Amino acid sequence: MSSKKQPHLILVTCALLMSNIMAGLDATIVNTAMPAITSDLHGLSYMGWIVATFLLGMSVSSSLWSKFGEHVGNKVAFVLATTLFLIGTIAQGLATNIQFFIIGRTIMGIGAGGVNIIPMIVYGFLYDDLKKRAQVIGLASAFFNTASIVGPLVGGWIVDFFGWRWIFFINVPIALISVVIVSMLFKPSHRMAAGKKIDIPGAVSMIIGLSLILTGIEMIGSIPNWETAILLIAGVVMMIVMFKLESHSDDAIIPTRFFTNHRLLVDFVFFMIMWGAFIAFLTYVPMWAQGILGLSAFIGGVTQIPGAITNFLGSELVAVINYRHIKYWLICGGIVSLAVAFLIVIIVGQSTPFWLLLVAGAFQGFGVGLNFNLLQMSVQTDVPLNDMPAATSVAYLLRILSQTMMSAVYGVVLNNTLAEHLRSHHGITMTMMNKLTNAATAKDLPQDLMPIMRHILYDAYHNIMYVGLGLTLVALILSIIVAIRKTRQYRETLNG
Numbered sequence: 001m002s003s004k005k006q007p008h009l010i011l012v013t014c015a016l017l018m019s020n021i022m023a024g025l026d027a028t029i030v031n032t033a034m035p036a037i038t039s040d041l042h043g044l045s046y047m048g049w050i051v052a053t054f055l056l057g058m059s060v061s062s063s064l065w066s067k068f069g070e071h072v073g074n075k076v077a078f079v080l081a082t083t084l085f086l087i088g089t090i091a092q093g094l095a096t097n098i099q100f101f102i103i104g105r106t107i108m109g110i111g112a113g114g115v116n117i118i119p120m121i122v123y124g125f126l127y128d129d130l131k132k133r134a135q136v137i138g139l140a141s142a143f144f145n146t147a148s149i150v151g152p153l154v155g156g157w158i159v160d161f162f163g164w165r166w167i168f169f170i171n172v173p174i175a176l177i178s179v180v181i182v183s184m185l186f187k188p189s190h191r192m193a194a195g196k197k198i199d200i201p202g203a204v205s206m207i208i209g210l211s212l213i214l215t216g217i218e219m220i221g222s223i224p225n226w227e228t229a230i231l232l233i234a235g236v237v238m239m240i241v242m243f244k245l246e247s248h249s250d251d252a253i254i255p256t257r258f259f260t261n262h263r264l265l266v267d268f269v270f271f272m273i274m275w276g277a278f279i280a281f282l283t284y285v286p287m288w289a290q291g292i293l294g295l296s297a298f299i300g301g302v303t304q305i306p307g308a309i310t311n312f313l314g315s316e317l318v319a320v321i322n323y324r325h326i327k328y329w330l331i332c333g334g335i336v337s338l339a340v341a342f343l344i345v346i347i348v349g350q351s352t353p354f355w356l357l358l359v360a361g362a363f364q365g366f367g368v369g370l371n372f373n374l375l376q377m378s379v380q381t382d383v384p385l386n387d388m389p390a391a392t393s394v395a396y397l398l399r400i401l402s403q404t405m406m407s408a409v410y411g412v413v414l415n416n417t418l419a420e421h422l423r424s425h426h427g428i429t430m431t432m433m434n435k436l437t438n439a440a441t442a443k444d445l446p447q448d449l450m451p452i453m454r455h456i457l458y459d460a461y462h463n464i465m466y467v468g469l470g471l472t473l474v475a476l477i478l479s480i481i482v483a484i485r486k487t488r489q490y491r492e493t494l495n496g
Helices: 009-040 044-072 074-093 098-126 130-161 164-169 171-185 200-218 225-246 256-260 262-291 297-319 327-351 354-381 385-424 430-436 447-495
Strands: none
Touching: 009 044, 009 074, 009 098, 009 130, 009 164, 009 171, 009 262, 009 430, 044 074, 044 098, 044 200, 044 262, 044 385, 044 430, 074 098, 074 164, 074 171, 098 130, 098 385, 130 164, 130 297, 130 354, 164 171, 200 225, 200 385, 256 262, 256 385, 262 297, 262 327, 262 354, 262 385, 262 447, 297 327, 297 354, 327 354, 327 447, 354 385, 385 430, 385 447, 430 447
C-alpha cells in the first residue's frame, strides 16, 4: 500500500513512530535505573537474565509478529503487541522481587518484538520512494533518540527522588495514544498470507529451539557443563527440525530461499556482529559511570545522550547520499566509529573521566545510527516486495538474537570475574557489590574497602569491553573484504 492510498498518513506515521519513543525510553531509563533495581531487588547476579529474557522475548516473537501481521493485518498485530508491551511495563513497576521483575520484562519483550518490527514493515509498504523511506527510518531514529535523551534525564531524576518503580509508568500514556490513533485512522493493510495455512509446527520448533539455545548460554558456569551441552545441542537440533519443516511450508516463517541470497546474507551477518557488540556498550557504560565513578543515576544516564544525538545524525546521513555504490565503505566507517568507542574506555581504563565517556558514547552512536539505516534499507531492497516483511523480521530476529546471546555471554563474563575476585577477598560479598553499583547505597559501604571494590567492578566491566571490541574488529575485517570485492565488481561492470 503506497502513501497515496493511505488516508491520515502523517498521523498514522506519527502513531507508529511512538513505538520508537517507547523503545527509546525503556532502553535508556532501564539502563540508568538498573543499579537501583539490582540493588533493591538483590539482582546483580541476575543481570544477564534481566537483559537476556527481554531480548529473548523480542527475538522469539519478532518473526511471529511479522507472520501474524500477514495473516490478520498489521493493524491488529500492532495493537496487540503494544498491549502486551504495556502489561509487561506495568508488571515491572509493581515487582516485589527479581523473579517477578524478570517475568514482567519477558512479557514486555514479547510485546516489544511486535512494537518494533511491525512499524518497520508498514513503512516499507507506505513509502515506495526509497529516499522518503530512508527519511522515515531516520525519523524513527530521531524519535528513539529524543526519547533516549529525555529518558536518562527524567529517569535519573525519578530514580533519585521518587524511586525506580515510577520509571515504568511513563510509557503507559504513550502506548494508549498510539493504540487509539492506529485503531481509528490506520486503514487495514493487505493480508499477504490470508487463506494460507499457518505454519504452527515451524513456529513451535523455532520457539523451543531458540529458548533452549539461549537458556544453555545463560546457564554457562551455573550448571554442569554436560547439562549446558545438552541444552545447546537440543536447541540446535530443534532449529534444524524447524528449517526442515520450513522447506516444505507454503507460508514459512523464515523462507529458506533467503539463505541463497548472498547480498541479504551479508546484511544479516553485519547486523548480528555489530549489534552483539553494541549491547555491551549500551548496557554497561551507564553502570560504569555509577559503579566505578560513583555518580548518581541521573548523571550516569547522561552518558546515553551524546550517542542518542549522533545516532540520529548517522541515520539521517543515509537519506541524503547515494549510498548504493559506496555502501560497504560506509559500513566500514560505522564499524570504525564503534571500535573507537570501545578503545577509549579500554585504553584509558579505570581512570576514564566522565567527559571521555561522553566522547566514547558519541562515537558509538554515530556508528550504530549510520549502519542501522544502511542495513535496514538494504534488507528491504535486496528481496522482492512480497518477501519484504519476512526479510525485515528475519533481520530483526538475527539482530536481537545476537544481542540476547551476547548479553548472556557478558553476564557470564561479569559473574565469573566477580566470583574470581571475591574468592580472594573474603571481606567483600556479592551483597556489597550489589550496593556498589548504586550510588545511593554505595555510601553505606565501608570506605576503606571502596578502592578494591571499585577495581573489582572495573575489572568485570573492562573484560566485557574487550569482548565487545573483539566482535567489532571481526566485523571490520569482514566489511573491508566485502567492500573491496564489491568495489572491484562495480568497476568491472563500468568497464564492461
